[in-house]
Amino acid sequence: MAVRVRVPLAALFSLPMKNFLCILSVMVMLTACGVDGNHFKLSGRFLNMNQGEFYVYSPEGGVDGIDTIRVMGGRFTYERPCEREAMLMLVFPNFSEQPIFAEPGKSVDIKADASHMKEMEVAGTKTNELMTKFRKQTAKLSPPDVQKKAEEFVIQHPESPIGMYLVKKYFIQKTEPDYAKAENLTAKMLEKQTKNGPLIILHRQVAQLRHGMVGTSMPRFSGPRMGGGNVSEADLGNDVAVLFAWGSWSFESQEMQRQLKRKERSAGGKLKCVGISVDADKTAVKRILERDTITSPVIFDGKLLEGTAFRQTGLSGVPDNIVYHHRRVVARGLPLNELMSKIDELLKKP
Numbered sequence: 001m002a003v004r005v006r007v008p009l010a011a012l013f014s015l016p017m018k019n020f021l022c023i024l025s026v027m028v029m030l031t032a033c034g035v036d037g038n039h040f041k042l043s044g045r046f047l048n049m050n051q052g053e054f055y056v057y058s059p060e061g062g063v064d065g066i067d068t069i070r071v072m073g074g075r076f077t078y079e080r081p082c083e084r085e086a087m088l089m090l091v092f093p094n095f096s097e098q099p100i101f102a103e104p105g106k107s108v109d110i111k112a113d114a115s116h117m118k119e120m121e122v123a124g125t126k127t128n129e130l131m132t133k134f135r136k137q138t139a140k141l142s143p144p145d146v147q148k149k150a151e152e153f154v155i156q157h158p159e160s161p162i163g164m165y166l167v168k169k170y171f172i173q174k175t176e177p178d179y180a181k182a183e184n185l186t187a188k189m190l191e192k193q194t195k196n197g198p199l200i201i202l203h204r205q206v207a208q209l210r211h212g213m214v215g216t217s218m219p220r221f222s223g224p225r226m227g228g229g230n231v232s233e234a235d236l237g238n239d240v241a242v243l244f245a246w247g248s249w250s251f252e253s254q255e256m257q258r259q260l261k262r263k264e265r266s267a268g269g270k271l272k273c274v275g276i277s278v279d280a281d282k283t284a285v286k287r288i289l290e291r292d293t294i295t296s297p298v299i300f301d302g303k304l305l306e307g308t309a310f311r312q313t314g315l316s317g318v319p320d321n322i323v324y325h326h327r328r329v330v331a332r333g334l335p336l337n338e339l340m341s342k343i344d345e346l347l348k349k350p
Contacts, residue, residue, distance in 0.1 A: 037104055038081055039082055039105070040102040040105075042100060043109055044112070046074050046113070047112070047113040049074060051072060053068050053071060054092045055091040056100075057091070058088050060198060085103050086101075086102045087099050087100070087164075094117075099131065101125065101162070103127075108123065108125055119135065119136055120132070120135065127161060130157070131162050147171070150170040151170075154166060155185075158189045167189075177213075179213060186199060208313075208314045209316070211312065212322050220233055220312070221309045221312035222308075222312075223301055231299050235274050236327075240343060243273075243315070243324070244256060244260065244274075244275055244276070244315075244322075245275070245315045245321070247318045248279050248281065253319035254292070255336065257292065258292050261273070261296065264296060267347055274296065275299070285298070316333075321333065323346070
């Protein structure tokens, strides 16, 4: 933490030169001790980059927009306001990215060879030093081995903010995401980080995406039915089925429900539809179902996007839909016209 010293200028200049230089020297030393409790400082040096620039942004909002960091003589310094812990992402000229974990009142120092950024060393805080250790351990490993090391890290350090970065990079932001693994690892972290809001949201998102991935089996779910009784996955049958989310406040989702009603009635029993109402007002839901003569099952629990069935099935918004064929996901999130075409295509299949 920086120590602030205020000395009137007139008093300084009235001192003998020897005393003046002594006080000035102390002030410079105190100022250099670090940053105050509302800032974070990043400094360092690069080999093989005498002059240039790189960029910094925060995926979690720690930095507004993108800042530019300039390198002169192989060195740089970057300081900015910091009121809470945040992950910053450094973007280098070759488009590689490396995370830095900022903390209020802390300073970190970077040492790196611009041609080997994977071996970058960051010192100054426990979290960044732990990330440096992981980075150096995995610098020369194959992608599958790096993923295995990432999983091991999260299991060994469930309390670390590094875990969210590793889960996103190695299990979610991939051509073929592993949502099941991501769900298990975020659940492990939540045991130690019970009040981490972004982590709670990430865990819910991957749990939903896991159940709605194309190729996965229809999940088990249940919820109270408008009009009485209960609705479950059994109501979707074994042939062509559509599970969809709608709200009394969304015209687009209501039109989807009306079109599905017409398609279901003309399909001769081969199509089953179940709706999940994302509403808090049961009266409004009942009025719309009566107005549009909707007789297919509709789940209503009054919990909006936090409803149990909504989260169990992998739906993620309004409007949204998941299409099943023989109880497996074959499409999801289709616009209305594409949804109708997909249903027609499936109805022609055995």
